[in-house]
Amino acid sequence: MSEEILPLLTKALGETVYMVIVSMVIASIIGIPLGVLLRITAKGQILENVILNQTVGSVVNALRSIPFIILMVAIIPLTRLIVGSAIGTTAAIVPLVIASIPFIGRQVETSLKEVPAGLIEAAQAMGATPFQIISKVLLPEAMPGIVSQLTTVIIALVGESAMAGAIGGGGLGDLAIRYGYQRFRPEVMLATVVVLIVLVQLVQFVGNTIAKRLDKR
Amino acid sequence: MIKLIGIEKVYDSPSGKVHALKGIDLEIARGEIYGIIGLSGAGKSTLVRCINMLERPTAGTVIVDGQDMTKLTESELRQARKSIGMIFQHFNLLSSATVYDNIAFPLKLSGMNDTDIKKKVTPLLELTGLTDKAKQYPAQLSGGQKQRVGIARALANKPKILLCDEATSALDPQTTKSILDLIHTINETLSLTVVVITHEMQVIKDLCDKVAVISDGVIAERGSVLDVFTNPQHPITKEFISVLLSNDLPVAFRGNEISQDRTPDSLLLLRLTFLGETADYPVLAQMIRSCSGIECTMLFGNLDEIHGVPFGRFIIGLSGSDEAIRAAQDFLNGQDVKVEVIGYVRRNFAAVD
Numbered sequence: 323m324s325e326e327i328l329p330l331l332t333k334a335l336g337e338t339v340y341m342v343i344v345s346m347v348i349a350s351i352i353g354i355p356l357g358v359l360l361r362i363t364a365k366g367q368i369l370e371n372v373i374l375n376q377t378v379g380s381v382v383n384a385l386r387s388i389p390f391i392i393l394m395v396a397i398i399p400l401t402r403l404i405v406g407s408a409i410g411t412t413a414a415i416v417p418l419v420i421a422s423i424p425f426i427g428r429q430v431e432t433s434l435k436e437v438p439a440g441l442i443e444a445a446q447a448m449g450a451t452p453f454q455i456i457s458k459v460l461l462p463e464a465m466p467g468i469v470s471q472l473t474t475v476i477i478a479l480v481g482e483s484a485m486a487g488a489i490g491g492g493g494l495g496d497l498a499i500r501y502g503y504q505r506f507r508p509e510v511m512l513a514t515v516v517v518l519i520v521l522v523q524l525v526q527f528v529g530n531t532i533a534k535r536l537d538k539r
Numbered sequence: 540m541i542k543l544i545g546i547e548k549v550y551d552s553p554s555g556k557v558h559a560l561k562g563i564d565l566e567i568a569r570g571e572i573y574g575i576i577g578l579s580g581a582g583k584s585t586l587v588r589c590i591n592m593l594e595r596p597t598a599g600t601v602i603v604d605g606q607d608m609t610k611l612t613e614s615e616l617r618q619a620r621k622s623i624g625m626i627f628q629h630f631n632l633l634s635s636a637t638v639y640d641n642i643a644f645p646l647k648l649s650g651m652n653d654t655d656i657k658k659k660v661t662p663l664l665e666l667t668g669l670t671d672k673a674k675q676y677p678a679q680l681s682g683g684q685k686q687r688v689g690i691a692r693a694l695a696n697k698p699k700i701l702l703c704d705e706a707t708s709a710l711d712p713q714t715t716k717s718i719l720d721l722i723h724t725i726n727e728t729l730s731l732t733v734v735v736i737t738h739e740m741q742v743i744k745d746l747c748d749k750v751a752v753i754s755d756g757v758i759a760e761r762g763s764v765l766d767v768f769t770n771p772q773h774p775i776t777k778e779f780i781s782v783l784l785s786n787d788l789p790v791a792f793r794g795n796e797i798s799q800d801r802t803p804d805s806l807l808l809l810r811l812t813f814l815g816e817t818a819d820y821p822v823l824a825q826m827i828r829s830c831s832g833i834e835c836t837m838l839f840g841n842l843d844e845i846h847g848v849p850f851g852r853f854i855i856g857l858s859g860s861d862e863a864i865r866a867a868q869d870f871l872n873g874q875d876v877k878v879e880v881i882g883y884v885r886r887n888f889a890a891v892d
Contacts (some may be wrong), residue, residue, distance in 0.1 A: 336677035444631035
């Protein structure tokens, strides 16, 4: 393995981490409330609204059924509107965010379903407002599950961000394709894959550790 | 304190409408411990949830402390609920919060500051014997300790009413007793009105002043626990009581034919129920002394206590001449004892050996 790979790898890793972190933060800010909305408006829940629930649910399902590579190309006009350019690392964040929001929404919804109904009833019996039930019962009780689920989303984002090379997003996947595949440099391919494996292992380890520390059950 | 008038509750279910409560009237006085007993599906859990509007009755009025709960707005209702504590069969504690934080939870909901919360939680930890568990999480506690946390949490807002929904049904008999004792203590020290939902007659007997037996969405029978226990009217009540007080004959007579006419070599079986003072009055000794020629065999005996009132049940067998037996029956009927004639029965010697 030649010396010149190292700066290439470092730069690509930096781009991947940048895309994943920024996308994750933005997608969580929108996705977590979306998951809460999906949960609390479901039938029999504290702010039951079946029509709203089903409408939002359908949009979420529709977005989730679009393959990422197609979504990325399809929303180029939107990306240009938001970022000012349709290519580059920052531009890749827009489709990553849009793909992750419904994913996070469903994952958070699933975690919230695990909170026993009796706990919500107890909070209601104590005179809690719907907002207090969300902030003081639902979210804290579901937090270990939410952390585990978000870990899965981050790992999915690492994978999706590899496709960002298609719109000039850079990153580890892009490096592997351009150097490893197109320039017949298997050692670059191998190095990239090793870095990706380490990255994913690290994310999973941190996620598990946090989830375990939060879980008092 | 609590007044339920014509409470009805109808649920929509996939298999059609379910009439869970069919017109319930109930009045619970201040400071009373009122038991509501019923089989599962009888509607008792729905009924107790109508008191704090966790279930909105389809028809009827719920008056708590002079306030018509059915007419309150959402925010008025939340305020009203703060003076009604509730504990549950499965405790419903926050798994992510310590014992201390669980008890502090209702106070945090009211926006109380940490110093005031501490002043309120500390005595509650002492009252429920949880001081050394304050920093532990519910998963580290036993069932009885979890229910103590539930009780402390329910008391944090200084409620006037405590609703107990099958609060001891998930606990073993010994723990049940300690929880019932705790509820009894807080009823007395805080003059709290307590509503107890249960399917166990033992809980009613050990804890309650009054009882309503609910069956199929209506109140089948109600009254003071002592009256209902000693003189049950409705078959369902008798069934609940029979779990505690067996009406079966002693083994030696089971399977034998009981006749109302005297047959040779038989005993006249009588079931005697003593209540209060008479339970320790030497009624049988006096009977034997005053009716010459009577033979009295004690076949079954049980002395219990309901709310400090002694309550004894005996089955005796009488033999002797016709006159002696008649005299003995007359004597007993003249005493403050409830006498039921079971009948004449031959002794089943085989079963005894």
